[in-house]
Amino acid sequence: MAYIQFLGAAGTVTGSKHLINTSENSFGKDGLQILVDCGLFQGQKEWRERNWRDTPVPAKEIDAVILTHAHLDHCGWIPRLVKEGFRGPIYATPPTIDLCGIILPDSGHLQEEDAAYYNKTKKSKHTPALPLYTSQEALRSLQCFKPANVGETVALSSALSFRFVNAAHILGSCMAEISLTVGGQPRRLLFTGDIGRVRDDRVAPGKVVHSGPTEGETADIVVMESTYGNRLHPKEDPLPELAALITATAKRGGSVVVPAFAIERTQKFIFILKHLMESGQIPRIPVFGDSPMAIKAVEIFLKHDEEYSDDTRSMIKRYGSPIDWPGFTFASTAEESKKINAVLTPSIIISSSGMVTGGRILHHLAQRLPDPKNLVLFIGFQAPGTRGFTIKSKAPEVKIFGELVPIRAQIAALEQFSDHADPPELLQWLRTFRNRPEMTYLVHGEPDASSQLRDLMKKELGWNVDVAKYLEKVEVR
Ligand SMILES: [Zn+2]
Missing domain, CATH: 3.60.15.10 (Ribonuclease Z/Hydroxyacylglutathione hydrolase-like)
Incomplete structure (x- = not known):
């Protein structure tokens, strides 16, 4: 059979x-x-x-x-x-x-x-x-x-x-x-x-x-x-809400932490940030793509341009490779990643894993979740049982590295990026x-x-x- x-x-x-x-x-x-x-x-x-x-x-x-x-x-x-x-x-x-x-x-x-x-x-x-x-x-x-x-x-x-x-x-x-x-x-x-x-x-x-x-x-x-x-995915344009969330966080001196899959979602999000900065909708604060795969992932994207949407194609034509954008840093080594912890002025940190099940995002959240100035922004699906699901559902605390970390940062989610x-x-x-x-x-x-x-x-x-x-x-x- x-x-x-x-x-x-x-x-x-x-x-x-x-x-x-x-x-x-x-x-x-x-x-x-x-x-x-x-x-x-x-x-x-x-x-x-x-x-x-x-x-x-x-x-x-x-x-x-x-x-x-x-x-x-x-x-x-x-x-x-x-x-x-x-x-x-x-x-x-x-x-x-x-x-x-x-x-x-x-x-x-x-x-x-x-x-x-x-x-x-x-x-x-x-x-x-x-x-x-x-x-x-x-x-x-x-x-x-x-x-x-x-x-x-x-x-x-x-x-x-x-x-x-x-x-x-x-x-x-x-x-x-x-x-x-x-x-x-x-x-x-x-x-x-x-x-x-x-x-x-x-x-x-x-x-x-x-x-x-x-x-x-x-x-x-x-x-x-x-x-x-x-x-249902919300049908309204997410960019005005995204710009408002980032601007408000920067104004109160906080940082934006974005758990995101290192592949595709991170690239998509940095293109959007670039667009918002260039059009004056968000302040020019440092952006960190923190993943051991960050630079290689961008390189693979640039190599396979046959699959690009028209938007992506015109963005690359206008702004060049994300690796060369001023103010955008891609941390590949553990040393580069640790340096981000010392950045206490407003910044945007995009790191994986996307559902907070492991990876460098754990360090960033352990450091920044307890401070109400910061924003944790979800742009992807969070499966039940993952830390991402716990944080997104606004639990009072979440276990990271065996310790209970209080969740005091602002939590937001935009579903349109699915x-x-x-x-x-x-x-x-x-x-x-x-x-x-x-x-x-x-x-x-x-x-x-x-x-x-x-x-x-x-x-x-x-x-x-x-x-x-x-x-x-x-x-x-
Ligand atoms: Zn998939």
Whole structure:
């Protein structure tokens, strides 16, 4: 029986991992076993512990990975998969491969730091605490990557091929269209990965990459994300509110701390800050992009200009590379990062991780959260169970480095910067399909978000939709 099994991002937004098994009988291995995405679980402990479990089929029996994009919740388990014995190719677009080249070793480095911290403080029940994988192991896993361009058909066997199409989510992001033969019949599966905003720059401000996923798809089975299944993006321009928040904070002598994914969200945000400064809407205060990957990430963006939105293209034409902008500093080393702590005049600090689960943002928040002069500004999704979720929900305190840090700084959130389509945008895209898929499985959503989107799609489109369950197997007939 050919089947899809949901190994992650079912009932949660992290750990994306979907296994396709093309075996036509249930005995032995006569078909292909392919993983679409291989992401890390983040957030609540219940989910994170799944990072330590093996895949239901041995890693060495998995033939290939097809990777939709370079966010950790889609690619962050790859080094572990390789550590467990996987030796096949990992197909991704060239920008995704470049981005994974900095994200995965950084993730390994963070795992090593966490393990070292737990061993020092003896705060883990495991002795010694071990990293899920090391920076070296992450580097080794990069050797498995193979480029596949958007639109290029890659045959994995005589019975299965795939093609990437644009998802318009982040640089290099794609959906995977998989064509296979089951019982002599051709079948088409579409794995959306994360879906970007619709083809309209006014409702998706400041997008670095072009907006609008590829339209006119056909599929028999769709496996689709549902992160924003129960929420609408505000449609008003966020820039006046952003300018007012930054200006007020600077006036009272405070700093703005922005937790942001190091990739895409940080680049998008610095372009917006540049625009606000040049147009006189915010004061010219120092901006720090604090991430070990900061400069490399900017360089990768500048290299892959084929994906830019018109706005980004004209900004770069007008202002040049962000690396050369006066007043903008990108801290790559730990020393450069520490220097930011000594800046006590107004500044803007953008650092990762975006959901405050680790990384240098922890130091900035530990230092600046207790002071009411400062502003902590969220510009991205915060999954339940993460520190970002705790801070955003205005809890009185948050645990950082084992200490309770009082939350006295102003907390604000702007939802417009999302790189995920909301329900009206998803419907707009789904209405461009050339056929009605036999079945759609919703993944990558909190339970409420997925079930509300399921109900909406049934009502508005009349499609068969189910919410995928963790480890559930669904037959491909
Ligand atoms: Zn993503």
